[in-house]
Amino acid sequence: MGMQVTRLADAEPFDPPGHRGVGPVRLQNAPSAGVTVTLSHYLPGGEAEMAPQPADTVYVVLTGELVMISEGTEETLLPYDSVRFTTGTERQVVNRTHLPASMLVIRRGNR
Incomplete structure (x- = not known):
C-alpha cells in the first residue's frame, strides 16, 4: 500500500498507562516503517507521569x-516547539495552564 490515510474521526483512541487527563488517538501505526504517530490532547492539569x-x-x-x-x-514548550527523548530517558509531561494543549507524538516502533 503506497498511501495510507487516517481521518481524525477514524483514529483509534487508547488509554496509555500513567496518563491522567490525556486523550490520545493513534493517527498512524506503521510497524513496517518502524514509526507510530499519535495526537495527544492534554486537559488543564493533565499529565503523563515520570516514566522511561x-x-x-519526538514531541x-x-x-x-x-x-x-x-x-x-x-522546559515549557509552546506551539511548534519540539523535544526528542532517547530510549530509556525518564520524562514527565504536564499541562500547568487553564487551557487544553495538543501535541504530536512520533515514536520509533509500534507502541
Whole structure:
C-alpha cells in the first residue's frame, strides 16, 4: 500500500498507562516503517507521569503549552516547539495552564 490515510474521526483512541487527563488517538501505526504517530490532547492539569521512554520519541506541541520534565530540568514548550527523548530517558509531561494543549507524538516502533 503506497498511501495510507487516517481521518481524525477514524483514529483509534487508547488509554496509555500513567496518563491522567490525556486523550490520545493513534493517527498512524506503521510497524513496517518502524514509526507510530499519535495526537495527544492534554486537559488543564493533565499529565503523563515520570516514566522511561520505551523508544526514541519526538514531541511537537501544536496548541497550548506543555512542560517537559527530565533529569532535573523543566522546559515549557509552546506551539511548534519540539523535544526528542532517547530510549530509556525518564520524562514527565504536564499541562500547568487553564487551557487544553495538543501535541504530536512520533515514536520509533509500534507502541
